[in-house]
Amino acid sequence: MTVGYLSEDQTARYGRFAGEPSVQELEEFFRLDTVALEQAAAKRRPHNRLGWAVQWGTVRMLGTSMSAPAEVPPGVAEFVAEQLGIDDPSCLKLYPERLPTQHEHAREIRRLLKIRDFEDGDLALREYIAGRVWVSNEGLRALFDRAVTWLLRNRVRDLAASEE
Numbered sequence: 337m338t339v340g341y342l343s344e345d346q347t348a349r350y351g352r353f354a355g356e357p358s359v360q361e362l363e364e365f366f367r368l369d370t371v372a373l374e375q376a377a378a379k380r381r382p383h384n385r386l387g388w389a390v391q392w393g394t395v396r397m398l399g400t401s402m403s404a405p406a407e408v409p410p411g412v413a414e415f416v417a418e419q420l421g422i423d424d425p426s427c428l429k430l431y432p433e434r435l436p437t438q439h440e441h442a443r444e445i446r447r448l449l450k451i452r453d454f455e456d457g458d459l460a461l462r463e464y465i466a467g468r469v470w471v472s473n474e475g476l477r478a479l480f481d482r483a484v485t486w487l488l489r490n491r492v493r494d495l496a497a498s499e500e
Contacts, residue, residue: 376392
């Protein structure tokens with residue numbers, strides 16, 4: 337997919353954190369509910385509990401799993417670790433040791449959050465973007481941002497998400 341029309345800012349922030357999330361964003365996306373707390377608690381090691389919970393919030397906020405969950409902003413790891421009773425959020429750096437674990441967690445989170453594969457939402461997204469093109473004069477950059485928002489709102493895993 338050609339993305340040369342995207343601004344540097346769009347490219348830099350797509351599927352990534354654009355800095356530390358605000359307190360409101362931490363509360364909205366990384367506050368663990370009862371089910372998430374139970375799922376995280378079922379993991380054996382602290383770094384796996386923290387890694388799972390960070391991925392859960394990341395999927396909720398960004399719509400995709402991170403290829404390197406240990407690289408989340410420090411405030412995210414601290415916020416989530418506190419909820420899990422983990423004293424040392426830096427243990428998250430151990431999470432990438434076993435890549436299959438991250439992939440298992442990502443699949444589990446997608447099932448839990450009812451995230452659909454891109455193929456399941458592709459036609460609806462195309463219809464939405466075609467409608468925007470028909471009724472507006474938005475450029476490619478604005479349409480890209482609308483598509484990303486649509487994917488998040490409709491819980492569709494984006495095509496660019498890493499394969500787990």
